[in-house]
Amino acid sequence: MLRFLGFRLLRAAVTIVLVVSFAFLVLRLSGDPAQIIMGADAPPEAVAAFRQAWGLEEPLYVQYLRYFGAILRGDLGRSMRDGREAITLVAERIPATLALTVPALLIKLCIGIPAGITAALHRNSLIDRAVMVLAVAGFTVPSFVLGLLLVLVFAVQLGWLPSGGQDSWRHAILPIVTMGVGGAAVLARFTRSAMLEVLGQPYIRTASAKGVPWRAVVWGHALPNAAIPTVTIIGFMVGSLIAGAVVVESVFSWPGVGRLLVVAVANRDLAVVQCILLLVAATMVTANLVVDLLYGALDPRLRNAVRGA
Amino acid sequence: MSELVSIRGLTVGFGGSLALRGIDLDIGPGEALGLVGESGCGKSVTWLAALGLLPARARVSGSVRLGGAEILGAAPAVLDRVRGGRVAMIFQDPASSLNPVHRIGRQIAEALGLHQGLRGAAARKEARRLLDQVGIPDAGRRLDAYPHELSGGQNQRVMIAMALAGRPELLVADEPTTALDVTIQAQILELLGALRRDLGMALVLISHDLGVVADTCERVAVMYAGRIVEAAATARLFAAPAHPYTQGLLGALPPVDGPRRPLAAIPGGVPEPWAMPPGCAFAPRCPQRLPACTEGLPAAVALGPQHSAACLRAARELVPA
Numbered sequence: 001m002l003r004f005l006g007f008r009l010l011r012a013a014v015t016i017v018l019v020v021s022f023a024f025l026v027l028r029l030s031g032d033p034a035q036i037i038m039g040a041d042a043p044p045e046a047v048a049a050f051r052q053a054w055g056l057e058e059p060l061y062v063q064y065l066r067y068f069g070a071i072l073r074g075d076l077g078r079s080m081r082d083g084r085e086a087i088t089l090v091a092e093r094i095p096a097t098l099a100l101t102v103p104a105l106l107i108k109l110c111i112g113i114p115a116g117i118t119a120a121l122h123r124n125s126l127i128d129r130a131v132m133v134l135a136v137a138g139f140t141v142p143s144f145v146l147g148l149l150l151v152l153v154f155a156v157q158l159g160w161l162p163s164g165g166q167d168s169w170r171h172a173i174l175p176i177v178t179m180g181v182g183g184a185a186v187l188a189r190f191t192r193s194a195m196l197e198v199l200g201q202p203y204i205r206t207a208s209a210k211g212v213p214w215r216a217v218v219w220g221h222a223l224p225n226a227a228i229p230t231v232t233i234i235g236f237m238v239g240s241l242i243a244g245a246v247v248v249e250s251v252f253s254w255p256g257v258g259r260l261l262v263v264a265v266a267n268r269d270l271a272v273v274q275c276i277l278l279l280v281a282a283t284m285v286t287a288n289l290v291v292d293l294l295y296g297a298l299d300p301r302l303r304n305a306v307r308g309a
Numbered sequence: 310m311s312e313l314v315s316i317r318g319l320t321v322g323f324g325g326s327l328a329l330r331g332i333d334l335d336i337g338p339g340e341a342l343g344l345v346g347e348s349g350c351g352k353s354v355t356w357l358a359a360l361g362l363l364p365a366r367a368r369v370s371g372s373v374r375l376g377g378a379e380i381l382g383a384a385p386a387v388l389d390r391v392r393g394g395r396v397a398m399i400f401q402d403p404a405s406s407l408n409p410v411h412r413i414g415r416q417i418a419e420a421l422g423l424h425q426g427l428r429g430a431a432a433r434k435e436a437r438r439l440l441d442q443v444g445i446p447d448a449g450r451r452l453d454a455y456p457h458e459l460s461g462g463q464n465q466r467v468m469i470a471m472a473l474a475g476r477p478e479l480l481v482a483d484e485p486t487t488a489l490d491v492t493i494q495a496q497i498l499e500l501l502g503a504l505r506r507d508l509g510m511a512l513v514l515i516s517h518d519l520g521v522v523a524d525t526c527e528r529v530a531v532m533y534a535g536r537i538v539e540a541a542a543t544a545r546l547f548a549a550p551a552h553p554y555t556q557g558l559l560g561a562l563p564p565v566d567g568p569r570r571p572l573a574a575i576p577g578g579v580p581e582p583w584a585m586p587p588g589c590a591f592a593p594r595c596p597q598r599l600p601a602c603t604e605g606l607p608a609a610v611a612l613g614p615q616h617s618a619a620c621l622r623a624a625r626e627l628v629p630a
């Protein structure tokens with residue numbers, strides 16, 4: 001168990017290092033931050049001074065080593081825009097993002113899972129087809145299109161809800177629904193196929209053959225098995241609580257982490273972008289770790305593997 | 310009649326084709342019946358249909374009476390009481406027939422709760438006794454094992470223990486040994502025979518191998534393409550098979566004593582359900598075919614006490630012209 005955990009933690013750390021390194025390189029190879037931040041018409045001396053101040057004139061590998069040294073000391077750098085700590089800037093935005101993503105996650109779970117189960121239990125029925133059509137629609141329509149559609153209908157046409165901003169809870173409704181609907185569709189499809197797979201297994205027939213009433217077959221025998229693959233996708237959704245709102249925050253001008261990321265990328269605000277990506281990688285990796293441990297709890301066949309590893 | 314189970318005209322269709330084309334079969338209390346036939350002839354479907362275990366899209370008609378009461382199309386609550394409580398069923402692949410995420414003790418206790426009202430410690434005690442009874446060593450500890458921690462043979466014993474939990478009047482064992490090693494096969498068959506004698510329950514042993522049912526069963530029914538083509542007491546069937554298909558199956562058996570000779574397998578294959586030949590389904594492969602055989606379905610005729618066959622030639626030989 002401990003070895004398993006140690007191995008997983010190591011893998012998690014490597015993943016994070018790779019993500020951060022990749023971001024570091026791409027950001028530096030895709031345009032000069034000094035030029036972008038100072039403006040194209042800035043005097044060359046000013047740009048040079050900016051470079052000097054932020055250590056940008058040094059060779060890439062020196063910058064890279066310095067960056068990692070700082071991270072290990074817990075220093076995630078400062079924004080090149082206003083000089084504040086990147087971590088502070090990001091932390092300020094997290095509550096706003098969670099205010100969207102947490103309710104959206106609840107919608108995904110509360111709609112997606114029951115819809116998927118119902119569809120699987122009534123395969124090829126009207127309910128199943130309706131769920132699948134909605135699921136495919138929710139799955140294929142990109143969230144910015146859905147978001148814009150919702151704005152058109154509920155904000156522009158009906159005038160029931162505001163189209164953007166963060167002044168009251170009413171502003172949060174459309175972005176939450178936009179995210180929740182898409183995610184519920186994904187989860188419904190996933191739950192349905194996991195459930196169908198399980199319902200076709202011989203042990204389900206055994207349960208019926210020994211006289212277990214159908215409801216108890218579904219709850220006691222099918223769901224615990226169907227939960228195993230479904231946990232993967234739920235873990236992914238939990239892992240994107242921080243970073244999953246980039247598109248929707250942009251559509252609804254919601255001042256969360258996602259919008260901060262978009263702005264910081266446009267500005268080549270290196271420390272801020274890297275800080276966000278580090279955070280994203282860390283949440284993803286943590287969620288994955290939890291999923292792996294949950295597998296062990298849900299599936300006794302894996303429990304031994306976990307213990308033995 | 311005092312039959313325990315009485316099946317009449319049982320017909321099952323999937324999509325456009327018929328998997329069962331009118332099954333008539335009786336099982337007396339405590340009787341051991343072998344149900345034999347090639348893969349796909351409908352042995353499993355017969356009993357899945359009888360217990361209402363086929364998917365909803367299967368079209369089932371006919372009659373299945375248990376102790377005189379019709380159970381085909383009975384209400385779910387009635388069927389739940391019958392399944393496991395009066396008629397239990399075990400399957401071919403024991404490893405995938407047990408729920409992988411539940412402990413064995415829990416799976417047996419579930420059946421005990423449903424059919425005997427036992428819960429908690431009482432259920433556990435009885436589950437342990439059942440595991441002992443089916444010959445699982447160290448039963449107390451095995452209760453807490455998961456199916457993947459046991460061998461195939463042990464899992465089949467667990468399936469049997471679970472089937473016994475409801476004290477059924479009939480146990481349907483659907484190819485219980487096909488997935489197991491030869492030595493384990495013999496042990497499981499022996500166990501089934503012993504349990505039947507000790508508990509006085511009836512047994513239907515499904516197999517594609519006449520040799521498997523010979524020792525365990527008093528009577529054998531041979532199926533071909535969704536029908537029962539011959540039924541007789543085991544000794545009689547082996548001594549005087551009337552249907553050419555049965556004769557072919559017996560010819561394919563290795564002789565128990567005497568020199569080994571090459572198996573005379575029946576040439577040709579089973580017709581697909583959607584391409585049934587007219588008349589006798591066995592006609593394309595039958596070495597004794599008569600011109601009239603392709604004209605109409607041969608009806609089952611009684612050839613002696615407890616012996617019947619659905620074959621034109623057998624019927625004609627019975628009444629010499």
Ligand SMILES: Nc1ncnc2c1ncn2[C@@H]1O[C@H](COP(=O)(O)OP(=O)(O)OP(=O)(O)O)[C@@H](O)[C@H]1O
Nearest residue numbers: 323328347348349350351352353354355364517582
């Ligand atoms: N759920 C199903 N859907 C469609 N067709 C089915 C289904 N179950 C069985 N069949 C068909 O019904 C026929 C009889 O199948 P059955 O399983 O009863 O054969 P069997 O005699 O038990 O053979 P085996 O020795 O392979 O188990 C086959 O043609 C099979 O394809």
Ligand code: SF4
Nearest residue numbers: 589592595602620621
């Ligand atoms: S009815 Fe005819 S074809 Fe069919 S088994 Fe008998 S002799 Fe052969």
Ligand SMILES: [Mg+2]
Nearest residue numbers: 352353354483
């Ligand atoms: Mg079968």
